[in-house]
Amino acid sequence: MRKLLVTVALIGVGVLIAGQGAWSKSSGPSAQKLADFYRIDSIEKTWHKAASRKDVDLMMTLWAPNATATIAGQTYRGKKAIRQLFEKAAPFQLQNHWESDTPAYKIRITVNGDRGTLYFECHYIDVDTQKVAIAVGADQDVRKINGRWLITKLISSSVTLKP
Amino acid sequence: MSVAANTPRSDVGVRRLFTRADNPVVRVVARLPAKLRTKLLAAFLAIAALLVLVSLLGVRVLGQSNSRSEGLGTLQKHQAGYQAIEAQATIVRDIIGLCAGGTDVFKFANRGKATPASKTNRCLRSKGTVVTTALTDLNTAAQVNFKPFADEAASLRAVRRDTRELRRVMGTITSSKRLSKKLQKRAGNLANDLKFASDALARRTTRQTDLLVAANRSSYGSSRNLFIAAAAGAVVLALLLGYVLSWSLIGPIQRVVGRLAGIASGDFSRHVEVANRDELGDLGARVNEMNDELQRLYRELEAASRHKSEFLANMSHELRTPLNAILGFSQVLEKRLFGELNEKQGEYVEDIRSSGNHLLSLINDVLDLSKVEAGQIELEVAPFSLREAVERGIVMVRERASKNEVALAAEIAPEVQVVTADERRIRQVLFNLLSNAVKFTPAGGRIEVSTARVDGQIHVAVADNGPGMAPKDRDRISE
Structure with missing residues (x-):
């Protein structure tokens, strides 16, 4: 009888372990999605890191080879054109002592497989005047290419400065 | 007893629990004042009740899953509608953003001055048809074919209101030849508001869908654990009931069989102990009554046999005494110690002696037999x-x-x-x-x-x- 009880207990433990394994497996996609959210969110952090340090090379690591960027009614196609845009952009000029940041509530991320969207608003703060120098919105399409999330399309516009 | 003396009390308790016939649980079940069929029926009913409980749980879980599926379907319908609104709002915002990017965007691009308002106005006019078409599609998408939830209604109303307002502003811009920076800014802000409102709607339904999916997953885990626990409980209960009931039957039967074997070998000195208050308890009581009755009869028979043997031993002894005289005197006569006998007399004397010897041998046989039966053989x-x-x-x-x-x-x-x-x-x-x-x-x-x-x-x-x-x-x- 004792052997029978031990056998039943072992079967029960096996069933629980198998069930737990199935449970862990079912939570897999959620974990993947969270990882994707984290990596897309890292684009926004890297963007502001690059802008604050005036590091165009770092900025260009965020862009896909055939990406487009539409800013102030003009569209720049390809990484070369986009690099030229940022080399001329105000935040990357040495005379502008700007720090860039984004309020967390102005960041929106969606993920659908290997494609997603990223929206954030950049607040460039002039450290000399302690005021917001400019505020622009960046609406982007992102895509996972070779395991990395990169910007494929950017449309920038003015923002309303309200949530 | 030596085991109990050298083993911790807890180990002894566990051992007693698994000692089949000496199990306190088995004893408790055995002492229940109910018939066997009642106990068996109660056990089967207990297992059946557990199965019914599991079934009811299954029906309840299925019902919850069904309602969640229906809720998911509704949410997906909402999500599809709001994503269509968001798509149109994005198009509108992007087109207007291209023309009326705002001063900051030009500052960011470091292109010196911002686009002149006249250029922006021309741009808006050139895109007017596209924007109007997009706004018409947006207005159509905003007329959703489902009833929005209470927390969605305000945002949806805002989308409809802003769409109408933006159409009016765009109509004014495209129809007017006069430059209006205020209207350009208004159009840009409305486009942004539309985008934000539609984003909020889409995000809300997406979040609710994710929450429902997560709730469904969590519910699946809980239901799975509940079913595993219920199934394991049913198995353990069935084993426990089977174990307890079977040993509450087998134990008494084994004790009755042992006692009957003792009776068969002539041991009437003990009673069988059956604690059951059911048919087996009655059987044990009857066996004890039979044991007592057989013991009484055996003692009576033993006494009668002893009396018979004693009687035979005494009687044969008493019979041999006169027989010795018959044989002795017949031998004396046969040997003519007291004178001659005629032929007939000699023949009769020989018959007397022969018959006497035969009778003596019979008496000796009876005496030996009686001694054996009386246990007097030494x-x-x-x-x-x-x-x-x-x-x-x-x-x-x-x-x-x-x-x-x-x-x-x-x-x-x-x-x-x-x-x-x-x-x-x-x-x-x-x-x-x-x-x-x-x-x-x-x-x-x-x-x-x-x-x-x-x-x-x-x-x-x-x-x-x-x-x-x-x-x-x-x-x-x-x-």
């Missing part, structure tokens, strides 16, 4: 010569054997000389065997007596070539 064990005992037995039957023309022979092993036994009984047995052999061996036959020592025992064999003994009588030879 062996007189002492060393004696087996060779002499065998030779005397042969001498006693030799005359009769020669009359029947039967040859007698003895082969005494050299190592068999003096043995320790009751000489009188040995000689009696040997004489009986030889008498029977002489009696049943046909003329010309042969009787052989042999002795041997085998494995420390003395074997005495009497063999003849007579008809032998019937197989059915062989078992009675030692009675």
Whole structure:
């Protein structure tokens, strides 16, 4: 009888372990999605890191080879054109002592497989005047290419400065 | 008992729990004042109730899953509608953003001055048709074919309101030749508001869908654990009930069987202990009653047998006393110690002596039998010569054997000389065997007596070539 009880207990433990394994497996996609959210969110952090340090090379690591960027009614196609845009952009000029940041509530991320969207608003703060120098919105399409999330399309516009 | 003395109390408790017949749980079940069929029925009902409970849980979980699926369907419908709104709002915002990017965007691009308002106005006019079409599509998408939830209604109303307002502003811009920075800014802000509102709607339904999916997953885990627990509980309960019930039946039956075996072997000194208050308890009580009754009858029979044997022993002793006188005086007369007898008298005296001897042998047989039954046989064990005992037995039957023309022979092993036994009984047995052999061996036959020592025992064999003994009588030879 004792052997029978031990056998039943072992079967029960096996069933629980198998069930737990199935449970862990079912939570897999959620974990993947969270990882994707984290990596897309890292684009926004890297963007502001690059802008604050005036590091165009770092900025260009965020862009896909055939990406487009539409800013102030003009569209720049390809990484070369986009690099030229940022080399001329105000935040990357040495005379502008700007720090860039984004309020967390102005960041929106969606993920659908290997494609997603990223929206954030950049607040460039002039450290000399302690005021917001400019505020622009960046609406982007992102895509996972070779395991990395990169910007494929950017449309920038003015923002309303309200949530 | 030594185990209990040398083992911790907790271990003894566990051991008692798993000692089948000595299990306190089994004893409790056995002592329940209910019939066997009631106990079995209760056990089956308990298991059936658990199964019904599991089934009800399953139905409940299925119902919850169904309602969640319906909710998911509704949310997906909302999500599809709001994503369509968001898509159109994005198009509108992007187009207007291209034309009326705002001062900051130009500052960011470091392109010196912002686009002149006139250029922006021209841009908006050129895109007017596209924007109007997009706004029409947005307005159509905002007329959703489902009832929005309460928390969605305000955002949806805002989208409809902003769409109408943006259409009006765009209409004014495209129809007017006069520049209006205020209207350009208004159009840009409305486009952004539309985008934010539609984003909020889409995000809300996406979040609710994710929450529902997560709730569904969590519910699945809970339901799975609940079912596993219920199934394991049913198995354990079935095993426990089967274990307890079976041993509450088997234990008493084993004890009753043991007691019946004791009764069959003549042991009436004990009672069977059956704690059950069911049919098995009644069986145990009846067995005890039978034991007592058989013990009483056995004692009565024993006493009657003892009285009979004592009576026979006394009677045979009393009978031999006058018989000795009859035999003695008949021998005296036969030997003519008191004068001659005529032929008839001699014949009668011989008959008296012969009949007296026969009667004496009968009385001796009765006396021996009564002594055996009365347990009064006492062996007189002492060393004696087996060779002499065998030779005397042969001498006693030799005359009769020669009359029947039967040859007698003895082969005494050299190592068999003096043995320790009751000489009188040995000689009696040997004489009986030889008498029977002489009696049943046909003329010309042969009787052989042999002795041997085998494995420390003395074997005495009497063999003849007579008809032998019937197989059915062989078992009675030692009675």
